[in-house]
Amino acid sequence: MITAILFVSALASTAFAATKVSFPFTPISAASLPWWIAKESRYYEKYGLDVDMIYVGASPVIIQAMLGGQTGVGAGGGPPLVANILQGGDVVQVATTVPYAIQSLIVKPEIRTTADLVGKRIGISRLGAIPHFTLQAIVKLHNVQGINIVQTGTTTQAITSLSQGLVDGIITSAPFTFRLMKDGFRELVSPKDFKKAGVEFLIQGLVARKSYAVKNREVVISMIKATMEGIKQIFVNEKHAKAVLAKYTRQTDPEILDQTHKFALDVFVKDPTVTPGSIQPIVQQSAQFNLIDPKLAGSTPVSAYYDNSYLDEIKRSGWLAELWR
Numbered sequence: 001m002i003t004a005i006l007f008v009s010a011l012a013s014t015a016f017a018a019t020k021v022s023f024p025f026t027p028i029s030a031a032s033l034p035w036w037i038a039k040e041s042r043y044y045e046k047y048g049l050d051v052d053m054i055y056v057g058a059s060p061v062i063i064q065a066m067l068g069g070q071t072g073v074g075a076g077g078g079p080p081l082v083a084n085i086l087q088g089g090d091v092v093q094v095a096t097t098v099p100y101a102i103q104s105l106i107v108k109p110e111i112r113t114t115a116d117l118v119g120k121r122i123g124i125s126r127l128g129a130i131p132h133f134t135l136q137a138i139v140k141l142h143n144v145q146g147i148n149i150v151q152t153g154t155t156t157q158a159i160t161s162l163s164q165g166l167v168d169g170i171i172t173s174a175p176f177t178f179r180l181m182k183d184g185f186r187e188l189v190s191p192k193d194f195k196k197a198g199v200e201f202l203i204q205g206l207v208a209r210k211s212y213a214v215k216n217r218e219v220v221i222s223m224i225k226a227t228m229e230g231i232k233q234i235f236v237n238e239k240h241a242k243a244v245l246a247k248y249t250r251q252t253d254p255e256i257l258d259q260t261h262k263f264a265l266d267v268f269v270k271d272p273t274v275t276p277g278s279i280q281p282i283v284q285q286s287a288q289f290n291l292i293d294p295k296l297a298g299s300t301p302v303s304a305y306y307d308n309s310y311l312d313e314i315k316r317s318g319w320l321a322e323l324w325r
Helices: 001-016 029-040 061-066 080-085 130-142 156-165 176-183 191-197 209-216 217-236 238-249 252-265 277-289 293-299 309-316 319-325
Strands: 021-024 049-055 072-075 091-098 104-107 121-124 147-152 169-172 186-190 204-209
Touching: 001 061, 021 061, 021 130, 021 217, 029 091, 029 217, 029 238, 049 104, 049 156, 061 072, 061 080, 061 091, 061 204, 072 186, 072 217, 080 091, 080 217, 080 277, 080 293, 091 130, 091 147, 091 176, 091 209, 091 217, 104 130, 104 176, 104 238, 104 252, 121 156, 130 169, 130 186, 130 191, 147 191, 156 169, 156 176, 169 176, 169 309, 176 186, 176 252, 204 209, 209 217, 238 252, 277 293, 309 319
Parallel strands: 021 049, 021 072, 121 147, 121 169
Antiparallel strands: 072 204, 091 204, 104 169, 104 186
């Protein structure tokens, strides 16, 4: 009898075992807040997932890891996603969390205008990553020539490089923008400037390998649900959102946390549907910056870069509408 009970218990444990998922993400900034909240609030476990969050310094590395079979889902968007499809990869966008530019150009206080950027050293995480794309957009917007691009690596390394005078400016986002401005650095170009100029592109969201997602559809759906639960907490539980933000960014200044939370309220979407309008500008500007083959990009339909079928299934079930009720 005891043996039988133990056997049944073992079967039950196996049946309800959480699915292990490796989840590479970037950056260490407000853009990753939904996933941090999902982890801290155990939303992944709620949807049957055992998620191992792995910080990666740049989005191209995440795409490379996924194409190499190290994981099937990750955080990302932007130029690396587009480039992977045009190079024969199968990583597609399955949800968006931030569909527009949210990074800033933070510079030394003596740099007062974009004209002063000529000959200056500007730090980005990695060539081909979102900060590189953001800097290229600034170059185009303000017709600035002669900027020296420096790959600084992680956010921490970029801030250190700026503080030590190794670079004259960096591309970064909240809460570090607010921290650096409080320390005397200048925000030369902000997300508001991009919005005013009509610079739009999907900067952050969930990506998945088609080959993985077809076999693990419920995992992708569960990742989207956990992410959206995290976003909801930003809107309805300010105290918890700030606590999580403080833990992962190591920012403790109440003013910085308050500014960053307000920033998050402005940038995260309640409907994570991927739209052609958020992808097309990435393709166009990547071609203009010679990051991809213009002819190949022109012959590839925008629909090749994303798959909304997982979100469509969630919507049909009524889950998303109920979440925001």
